[in-house]
Amino acid sequence: MTENIADAAETLAKTFEPATIEAKWYRHWETSGAFRPARPDAVPFTIVNPPPNVTGSLHIGHALDNTLQDVLIRYERLRGKDALWVVGTDHAGIATQMVVERQMQARQDKRTNYTREQFIDKIWEWKRESGGTITNQLRRLGCSMDWSREQFTMDPHFTRAVVKVFVDLHNQGLIYRDKRLVNWDPKLKTAISDLEVETREIKGGFWRFRYPLADGVVRTDGLDYIEVATTRPETMLADMAVAVHPDDQRYQSVIGAYITLPLTGRRICIVADEHADPELGSGAVKITPGHDFNDFEVGKRAGFKASDMFNMFDAQARVVQTADGLIPDRFIGMDRFDARKAVVQDLAEAGLLVPHIDKDNAEHEFEPRTIQTPFGDRGGVVIEPWLTDQWYVDAATLAKAPMDAVRSGAIEIVPKTWEKTFFNWMENIQPWCVSRQLWWGHRIPAWYDADGKVYVATDEAGAQAQAGEGAVLTRDEDVLDTWFSSALWPFATLGWPDENDAMVARHYPGDVLISGFDILFFWDARMAMQGLHFMGEVPWRRLYLHGLVRAADGQKMSKSKGNVVDPLVLIDQYGADPLRFFMCAMESQGRDVKMDERRVEGYRNFATKLWNAARFCQANGIGASSSLAAPAAAHAVNRWIIGEVAGTLATLNQAMADLRFDAAANAIYHFAWDTFCDWYIEFIKGAFDDETRAVAGWVLDQILVMLHPFMPFVTEELWHALSSPAHPRANDLILARWPEPAAAGDAVGDTGAKVEVEWLIALVSGFRAAKNELGLAPGVRLEAWLPQPSEATRAIIAANGPAIDRLARLSAIHLAPAPAGAAMQIGAGDATLIVPLEGLIDIAAERARLEKALAVSQKEAAALAGRLGNASFVERAKPEAVDKARADHAAHTAEAARLSAALVRLNPPRNGEGDRA
Structure with missing residues (x-):
């Protein structure tokens, strides 16, 4: 079949029908091996595809990203390079586990009815049956990927690479276990990355409470309390301090004093910290280091160890007792939002709630606020900052080499404007949490003895050797974040760490990475970290960051807005x-x-x-x-x-x-x-x-x-x-x-040929445009006068008479002065041809029409120019409104120019005019 297609030459059908030829040619390319690198003597060219989730379907962002990559790989393949486009899918820990659990739930089944190994077998079964949707859709788009080397981040060779990287980093002191705050999804009961958190605007409240000063302390203004405000009243049960700004004169006398925390009776200190904003509310901030990222940092500056910070929630965000045992029993086991209501009610009954007074002097329990609230993009519930033990990578150390690579030009970021953002994030990078509380994924190669001491090794035998004979070891239940494994994509997909794989030597580093800017830090930067650390070279020489595909009005696409575009529907409709x-x-x-x-x-x-x-x-x-x-x-x-x-x-x-x-x-x-x-x-x-x-x-x-x-x-x-x-x-x-x-x-x-043909194009274009402007039928044949033409113009006319007659519909060009009267003028090269209009159109009426239309266009263009010249409009209006104004201004300006040119054509020429040489 391959030979028949390649050799066939047949008369083209009357109409272009994409569907038939797309299926035919893609099948032919793939089966004939056209996508594989097969030019050992040629210069290699390598790109790696950002691996889509195995659960995914092609969306419009994929269509953009993969189209750009395919254009690049096809271009370099045509230029004779040994082109390799690495393709594969990511195991997508959370997403895949959710898909399988939903299917089980539909059958009144659940994960906990099985052992971990049995459940993982079910996921592999799902992957074999349903995990290839997006790869088939990439074929529909025409992506010329090397499918013979298709990768999966849970393939055995890839898993070996992941384990080696983890163990090596741990042995080098670059992976460690620590207690820190994470984004916790109470529904999925796992830590999630920042990329998996979406911020939504939620109608909420701002509550104010009075915290009584302890030990009889009174402020210089005579008050015996400090007022604090919060959007999360329930977290006050785990407050450990109140912070005020060190320069806030209202609180100088009480810095270092104590507060008796309502409901719990806990004594908490008033600390000075610049995190407290004197201009916001009362200027005093309650500090709950175990449940707020900013408070965690304030708590550390105040001298609290992470191990001493209070955690008042369990994995499902229900209230649990803190280490000091001071949360009243009635709150234990409450859902966090039920606890919020109960805390507010108890504080109100104790006279410690400060009511909000609205503009009509009416009292309310809280001040209404629109709160920027973090949600898990998959679990769909509010994310809880949660203090827990997790595995972390020392990202600050690994970030140094990529920053040096960008500074030296070893990695070129395109467009260059993204460099500032890259450095800003890398210079302030935080420890990277790489553990997830899931069953599906690369299980962390760590074992614990009865005393909780950890042993990291490539397998259990290695851990046992470290622990000693007789030690009873239990393996860590967590798996690794999928960004950890995908960070190895540029070299693990080539066979690393198997030393005998020549693909690594030939195709690493890659030439270009094409990526959406939204994963610059989650994936791109981490590939640069791991590639430079383990391979000693950058993973790719150029990093191209493209934008997002937005709706026609500039809004971000989302299912909730109903403005999502399915690329497969567009392919079905247009090809x-x-x-x-x-x-x-x-x-x-x-x-x-x-x-x-x-x-x-x-x-x-x-x-x-x-x-x-x-x-x-x-x-x-x-x-x-x-x-x-x-x-x-x-x-x-x-x-x-x-x-x-x-x-x-x-x-x-x-x-x-x-x-x-x-x-x-x-x-x-x-x-x-x-x-x-x-x-x-x-x-x-x-x-x-x-x-x-x-x-x-x-x-x-x-x-x-x-x-x-x-x-x-x-x-x-x-x-x-x-x-x-x-x-x-x-x-x-x-x-x-x-x-x-x-x-x-x-x-x-050959400038002569170029001048000659461009003269003819100008002549034909000018006549066609003039006829259209004046309402003359395209087929009307005209005569033109051209007095005193240059020798070059004479030669062009002489050599191209039939073409001029056929294309410009000029039956004759008289090399003589034009008759007197209204005429239109057409420019071509150094010549101006004159065409009398008497008897062809109503000159006066046409001039009046053009002048009226010109006045309208000029007025509209001027008004839009004034609006665009107003800095307030440009800065405050919606971007799509500014873009529309610019487009309208350009359109009216162009129309005014066209109408002005048409009026000029109506001016009667002076005798002897016509040559502009």
């Missing part, structure tokens, strides 16, 4: 090629992509335009080119188009070198649509000779090759359709040779 091209054309470094289905439809029209151009060529005996070099050409139009190929190639190559996907896409788009389809084909219609057929076939080949990275399916189909027995294709397009600048030969420097 993969148009969606891919849209992603590239809209990807401008550092900016988000606004989804616009009309643009996708427009690029479907582009594919159709190219399809029809190929059909035209095929019908006129134009087929595949026989050489990489351009054919010899004498005709000006052929030398011009060859030179335009070279110019487009240079622009495209520079754009790809700069990772300017938008510039690259737009370069080939405008050449294929405007230069080739709209002009070159029009020029050569009816003038086919052997030279023109050879040049046209060569140019179309160059278009297909240059366009292939962006639109692989339609270009591969056309590549083979244009093949012929006389000139059969040596390779599939995916493995063809990229054009070479020198291939265009001396046509590149």
Whole structure:
């Protein structure tokens, strides 16, 4: 089947139908091994795919990220490099365990009915049956990944790498166990990363309480209490201090004094700390170091050890007794939100609640506030900062090498504006919590003896050897954070730590990593840490960070807003090629992509335009080119188009070198649509000779090759359709040779051909635009006058009479002064042609219409310019409103310019005018 597809050359169908050709060509590419690196003598080029969750489905962000990668890998493959695109999926600890548990719940079953090993077997069974959804969807998008080396972060070789890294880091003192605050999901009962926390705006309250001073202490203002405020009253049961700013004069006399904490009777100290803001509320802040990240740091500065900080919740966020035993029994076992109500009620009954007085002088229990509240993105419940023992990586030490690499240029971040954010985060990096309380994942290679002493080893035998014979060991129940294992992706996927795998030596480090900016720290930075630490080299030389795909109005896409776009629906409707091209054309470094289905439809029209151009060529005996070099050409139009190929190639190559996907896409788009389809084909219609057929076939080949990275399916189909027995294709397009600048030969420097053809284009464009502006039918034939033309202009007219007649609909150009009267003027090169309008249109009415329309456009443009010149509008208005104003201003300005030009054309010329040389 592979040979039949590759060798087939058949008449193109009348219409471009993506679905059939997409399935055919992807199957052919994959089965023929086109995606595998198979050029041992060539320069290697390697990229790694950010591994999607094994539970995932293709979303619009994946479509952008993977399209950019595929464009890059196809481009470098065409340039002759030994291209490897590493592909695979992440085991997605939380997400996968949740999927399987939900299925069990639907059958009235649950995880705890099984041993850990039995449950993990069920997950592997699910993975075999349902874990390939997103990989099949990546194929729909056209991703040319090396599926023969597909990876999974729980594969045996990958697990060996994970265990080795953990053990080595522990032996080097870079992994340790510590008691710190984590993001705790009470529903899933595990720590989660910051990336798995989403902040929502929730209607909440701000409660104020009086904390009585102890030991008879009275403030200088005569008060015997300190007022504190909180959005989480329940946590006061574990308060350990009250903080005031060291410069706040209201509290100087009581710094170091004690408070008797209501309800518990605990004595807590008043400490001075700059965390307390004198301008916020009373200026005094309750400190609960076991349940607030800021309070944890204040507590450490106040001298509390983490082991001494109180934890008042269990894993399900129910109240438990603290170490001092002072929480009243009635609160024990309460859910945190029930405890909140009970605490407020008890404090109110004790006269310690300070009511909120609203603007109408009415009293309320609390001040209404909109609270930025953290939720678990999977568990869907409010996250609780929780003090617990976890495993941590010394990220601050590992961050030094990546920062040095970026400073030295060993890693180039594109766009460069992201460097500041990178350094800001890396310089202030916190210990990295890598343990998770799950069953699915890489189990932490640590064992404990009866005294709680830990032994870290690659296996239990190694731990037993450390502990000594007879010691009874229990393995750590936790698994590793998936970001820990995915940080090894650039080298573990190549076979590391197996020393005999030559793939590591050949394909590490990678060349480019393409990533969304939102995982710069969670994945990109951590790959840089681990790669430099274990491999001694950067994991990739360039890091390209793209933006998000947003809704058409600029809003972030979300299911709750109902503005999510399914890329597979777009592929079904328009084809993969148009969606891919849209992603590239809209990807401008550092900016988000606004989804616009009309643009996708427009690029479907582009594919159709190219399809029809190929059909035209095929019908006129134009087929595949026989050489990489351009054919010899004498005709000006052929030398011009060859030179335009070279110019487009240079622009495209520079754009790809700069990772300017938008510039690259737009370069080939405008050449294929405007230069080739709209002009070159029009020029050569009816003038086919052997030279023109050879040049046209060569140019179309160059278009297909240059366009292939962006639109692989339609270009591969056309590549083979244009093949012929006389000139059969040596390779599939995916493995063809990229054009070479020198291939265009001396046509590149042929300024004469360029001047001649651009003169004709200006003439034809000018006449077509003028007819449209004046309401004349496109087919109306006109006569023009051109007094005193230059010799160059005379030569162009003489050499191109039939083309001028056919394309500009000019039956004659009189090289003499124009008759008196109203006329329109058309510029072309150094000439101004004059076309009398008497008898063609109502001159006065047309001038009045144009002047009226011009006044409207100028007024609108001026009003919008004033709005955009107002700094208040630009800074305060919604970004989409500012963007619309700019677009409208540009449109009205362009329209005013067009109308002004039309009015100029109506001015009667003076006798003898017409040459601008």
